[in-house]
Amino acid sequence: MEKAYTNINDFRDWINGQDRPLSELSKIMIDRVKSINDDINSFISVDEDLISGCAAALEKQDPRGALWGVPVAVKDNICIKGRLTTCASHILDGFRPPYNATVIEKLDKAAALLFGRANMDEFAFGSSCETSCYGPTRNPKDLSCIPGGSSGGSAAAVAGGQVLAAIGSDTGGSIRQPASMCGIVSIKPTYGRVSRYGLIAFASSLDQIGPLARNVEDCAALLEIIAGYDEKDSTSVDKEVPKYTESLGKDVKGLTIGIPAEYFGEGMDKEVRSKVEDAVNLMKKLGAVIKNISLPHTRYAVSCYYIIAPAEASSNLARYDGVHYGLRSEACDDMVEMYTATRNEGFGAEVKRRILLGTYSLSSGYYDAYYLKALKVRTRISDDFKKAFEECDCILTPTSPSTAFELGEKMDDPLKMYLSDIYTIPANLAGIPAISLPCGEDRKGLPVGLQLMAGPFAEDVLIRVAHAFESNSVK
């Protein structure tokens, strides 16, 4: 495979034409991952023996699964049985899950070759992939820039051509924002569309697993495989999974696309604005009806999120106590000291910051003023979307207010970092699906991302519109 990865169909043609066994081919794929990993640090580690072993086990499969041999990166917060899974945090040092996440079971069944351990912000708390305890990931488009976060390793691995696709998780934009900054495609599904069983929890009312890939078609194919009801996740929804790939190749004539004024206000980079406006014009040319709409509570989304997400996180992360798995500090004489010393050693600065923020907003005397208030504002944000989807089929916005920024640029100012998720957070608060896809580059050659959002379970509409755009936009 001397040629670079293009898409899953090409790969399938290539691999079906090979007479070498998959275990031998997997060595080429592993070398491809390793060749640039020192530069971009998208993988925390590559377990060559395990991956070759999995490849060997797939050799005799007949008929072959839909993703037979396709190299897929998995974010380090999704459990793969027996493989190190640590959320890029020292607190989970040495943790090997005794079970597979449901998405891993599904990808295994489709015969994907799983390269685990895509780097990420520690516990997915971040927008730049800089808070990993294994060091930052760099953007393959420009090594001085961040790849976005928190699924920065997943996005960089796909954009850098190390793998064909990746799986990440999205709590406030964590797969869309890095996909946008690395110039690839990703889908954050409707809350409940994909099982969260085996996803190490961050904010349970917001987390969703989704695919990242080089084009819309591959994302649709992956979503088709990982979506569906799972009795092991009580928030997964028992609703038939459509054939998402059947939405490819349909035109957008007559569809109404809403353009919310609130997503084009101050704080947005001029070049991003101009590329997104070009995208709107192309949609119009393709026959879509463009409608100006308003989502009036958009400006409160970041505040609302930074109450709800840390509150849920502080509760979810209470389980890391040095008893059942991961790190235990030896510097202690009794139980409480052991908890405290373990958590102090194991968690990084951003994780501690969010635990403190969450504990504060849930603590006695502040609950009503912060947490309950945020839950009510969340309702208003959802209601904005409900109203908007009465008059349009999907909503078009930028994915991020800027292209990839430089490493270190926002590390000293948490609030500034939080505001880089301003366009992606609302979809998580409302539980609706959203897709990010490339729509051009800025002067420096850094990718600009376009976001489309639709009503609950309307992933098919997103795929249809995104594919029409992708097929007609000039590369």
Added chain:
Amino acid sequence: MNKESINEEVVRHIAALSRLSLSDTDVKKYQSQLKNILDYIEQLDEVNTEDIPPTTHVLSSMKNVFREDVAKDSLSQEEVLDNAPSRRNGFFRVPKVI
């Protein structure tokens, strides 16, 4: 409403609740960062939420999930204890509690 500005004493209190122990430098740093974040979050007060129900679940179709109370296969004791930092005789081992 009770939103006095977050001070160092409050930071120490929530750190203790979170089972984190912070150095004096950390307390100062987190106090100022949390204050900045909370000052920004104050803007939520502008939103009229009278008679607005809190979102307890984003999808209104969500309902309680029940299943028959039947025993199913689960992880073995060995698998569960495999990741424990310290174990003895089939138990998780911890420092003294009292």
